[in-house]
Amino acid sequence: xxxxxxxxxxxxxxxxxxxxxxxxxxxxxxxxxxxxxxxxxxxxxxxxxxxxxxxxxxxxxxxxxxxxxxxxxxxxxxxxxxxxxxxxxxxxxxxxxxxxxxxxxxxxxxxxxxxxxxxxxxxxxxxxxxxxxxxxxxxxxxxxxxxxxxxxxxxxxxxxxxxxxxxxxxxxxxxxxxxxxxxxxxxxxxxxxxxxxxxxxxxxxxxxxxxxxxxxxxxxxxxxxxxxxxxxxxxxxxxxxxxxxxxxxxxxxxxxxxxxxxxxxxxxxxxxxxxxxxxxxxxxxxxxxxxxxxxxxxxxxxxxxxxxxxxxxxxxxxxxxxxxxxxxxxxxxxxxxxxxxxxxxxxxxxxxxxxxxxxxxxxxxxxxxxxxxxxxxxxxxxxxxxxxxxxxxxxxxxxxxxxxxxxxxxxxxxxxxxxxxxxxxxxxxxxxxxxxxxxxxxxx
Ligand code: ASP
Numbered sequence: 001x002x003x004x005x006x007x008x009x010x011x012x013x014x015x016x017x018x019x020x021x022x023x024x025x026x027x028x029x030x031x032x033x034x035x036x037x038x039x040x041x042x043x044x045x046x047x048x049x050x051x052x053x054x055x056x057x058x059x060x061x062x063x064x065x066x067x068x069x070x071x072x073x074x075x076x077x078x079x080x081x082x083x084x085x086x087x088x089x090x091x092x093x094x095x096x097x098x099x100x101x102x103x104x105x106x107x108x109x110x111x112x113x114x115x116x117x118x119x120x121x122x123x124x125x126x127x128x129x130x131x132x133x134x135x136x137x138x139x140x141x142x143x144x145x146x147x148x149x150x151x152x153x154x155x156x157x158x159x160x161x162x163x164x165x166x167x168x169x170x171x172x173x174x175x176x177x178x179x180x181x182x183x184x185x186x187x188x189x190x191x192x193x194x195x196x197x198x199x200x201x202x203x204x205x206x207x208x209x210x211x212x213x214x215x216x217x218x219x220x221x222x223x224x225x226x227x228x229x230x231x232x233x234x235x236x237x238x239x240x241x242x243x244x245x246x247x248x249x250x251x252x253x254x255x256x257x258x259x260x261x262x263x264x265x266x267x268x269x270x271x272x273x274x275x276x277x278x279x280x281x282x283x284x285x286x287x288x289x290x291x292x293x294x295x296x297x298x299x300x301x302x303x304x305x306x307x308x309x310x311x312x313x314x315x316x317x318x319x320x321x322x323x324x325x326x327x328x329x330x331x332x333x334x335x336x337x338x339x340x341x342x343x344x345x346x347x348x349x350x351x352x353x354x355x356x357x358x359x360x361x362x363x364x365x366x367x368x369x370x371x372x373x374x375x376x377x378x379x380x381x382x383x384x385x386x387x388x389x390x391x392x393x394x395x396x397x398x399x400x401x402x403x404x405x406x407x408x409x410x411x412x413x414x415x416x417x418x419x420x421x422x423x424x425x426x427x428x429x430x431x432x433x434x435x436x437x438x439x440x441x442x443x444x
Contacts, residue, residue, distance in 0.1 A: 006210065007275040013214035014221050014283065021225025032226040040223040043283075046216030049209045050280075050289045053202050055157055055164050057292050058314040059173050060199040065310025066177025067192045074425075075178065075311075081424055082312050085417045086320040087357070092254060093322035093409075094356045097247045097329035098349055106239035107337025114236050115338065119393045121233065126392035129368070133375035144362060166288065166318040166365070173314075199306070206296045213280065220283040224400060233397045240334045241398045247326045248409045255416040263423045273301040274415050281411040285403045288365035290411050291317045297415070304418050305427035312421050316414030317365050323409030324370035325360035327402060328377050329353070335391035340383060348381040355380040370406060371399050 004012075020039075024031030069075055101107075148167045150156040156168035180188040228234065234241075256267035277294040284290060291313065298309045332352050336343045359373035371392070378391065422428040 006213070007272070007279060009214040010217050010276060010279040010283075013217040014279065017218035017221030018225055020218070021222040024222065025226050025228075035222050035226045039219045041219075043216050043219035043223055046209070046212055046220070047284055047286070047289050049212075050284075050292055053205050053209070053292050054288060055169060056198060057202045057206075057295060058166070058169055060195045060202060061295060061306060061310035062170065062173035062314055063177045063180065063195045064192065064199050065307045066174060067180040067188065067195075068307045070181065072178060072181060075174075078308065078311060078421060078425060081421050082315060082417065085420055086316060086413075089254075089413055089417065090320065090322050090325050090357055090360055091353070093247075093251055093326040093413075094329045094353050096250050096254075097244075097326035098333060098352065100243045100247050100250075101330040101333040101337075102349075104239065104243050105337060106243050107334040108341075110236075110338050115390070115394070118233055118236070118397065119390050122393035122396035123389050125396050126389040129372050129392055130375055130388055132372045133379075163364075163366075166314065170314055170318065199310075202292070203296055203300075206292045210276070210293065210296075213276070217279065217283045224404070227400065237395070237398045240330070240395065241402060243334070244327050244330050244402050245405055247330060248323055248405050251322055251326060251409050252412060255412055258416055258420060263419050263428060265419070270302065270415075270419075273297055274412065277411055277415065278408045281407040282404045285367035285400070285407050286365060287317045287321070287407055287410045287414070290407070291365075294411050294415060298418050302415065302419060303429035304422040305429065308422040308425060308427045309418050312418040313414055316417060317411075319361045320414055320417065321360040321363055321365070321370070321406075321410045322413040323406030324363050324373075325356040326409070327370055327406045328356040328359055328374050331371075331374055331395050332356070332377050332381070335378065335394055336383075338394060339387050339390055343381060343383065351381050352377060365410070367403055368399065370403065371395075 021035065024035045066075060069078070147165070148171050150165070150168040150172060153168070153172050156165045156172065159165055176191075180192060256270065259265050259267050259270045274294075274297050277290055277297045280293050281287060281290045287294075294317070295309055295313050298304045298313060299306055304312075329352055333344065333349070336348075355377045359377050360370070362376075363369040363373045375388065375392070378388065379385075383391065419428060
């Protein structure tokens with residue numbers, strides 16, 4: 001009997017997880033406690049495993065990829081193409097978002113009672129977001145630049161909160177890769193071979209971890225569902241959430257056009273190959289946690305050469321967030337429509353385009369990061385400080401489901417650009433290597 005493809009297994013896990021979450025929610029507190037004590041930990045273990053391999057994967061693939069380029073000028077060409085495509089797609093995402101929110105106007109006509117009930121339910125959560133954004137803002141203007149250059153690479157693997165600093169690791173890997181090109185081939189070979197072998201081992205780890213994905217997705221979805229016990233508020237925010245989802249859907253359409261027109265590949269085939277990464281992005285809300293799977297799909301299934309994916313994807317997971325910037329544009333204007341309509345000027349919308357672009361570059365690839373950076377977008381247009389907690393409280397209830405959706409777009413955007421850059425450098429292969437089957441298991 002033909003084995004069920006991985007994406008179907010993940011979808012089944014997801015649907016069962018949602019149903020199970022609703023069932024436990026209907027039981028009440030004891031059901032929810034059961035999910036958080038006995039089910040959710042399996043989702044956490046899965047995310048931990050993916051994060052565990054993310055750092056060695058970035059190091060190995062980037063160092064190997066750069067050293068394979070053999071020529072420093074190629075790095076420049078690839079770097080410029082990657083960054084310009086990332087900026088281009090992000091600008092398009094923000095413009096799509098702003099057009100939808102200005103046309104649909106989901107924030108007009110919300111009753112004062114609704115605003116009040118949302119405010120009292122979510123205001124303290126909003127304060128946490130504002131506090132996190134303040135830490136980013138208090139730093140000097142060049143702090144983000146300074147933060148790219150590590151003084152101790154071991155500290156970059158784990159900061160004070162235990163999180164790796166992706167940009168520092170990317171910088172270090174690029175630096176090592178470039179220097180490997182500058183030393184004699186004989187001297188470079190042992191290190192290149194080491195990273196090549198590390199890359200293979202990490203990719204095998206992705207395969208093994210992915211066998212657990214359908215069960216983990218079940219646990220992650222059940223845990224998400226038990227958090228939504230106030231569905232009445234969700235319904236009130238439906239038209240705002242609908243605008244974000246519509247914008248994100250249009251972005252998928254835009255990527256598929258790029259795939260068809262630029263790489264001449266079938267959009268359906270692209271979606272089928274990348275779907276396990278999209279489903280994981282949806283379940284984990286983290287492009288960083290999804291990165292190992294995105295790399296495996298793009299290299300082994302979409303035919304992008306490792307030299308390209310090893311550079312484009314880690315950089316993309318860190319700086320390219322089309323879904324996040326689209327959401328930030330819509331959320332900022334929606335909040336203004338509800339509580340600060342006098343701020344809705346053309347100039348402010350232009351400022352939103354610029355700051356949402358920068359904010360999505362600065363957003364960490366983890367759950368809710370986009371909402372933290374939204375504070376900075378709002379403050380850049382002079383949004384009144386006293387209204388900020390109310391503004392964020394307004395969108396808090398639907399933030400998690402929207403985060404899940406925008407992370408799918410973030411990951412799809414990275415995969416699309418990696419295919420385009422590969423095509424432009426003649427590094428897009430026609431077929432996937434034979435030794436992998438559709439379940440991402442080795443058949444050898
Ligand atoms: N969760 C998103 C990501 O990891 C970032 C965000 O929009 O909050 O890509």
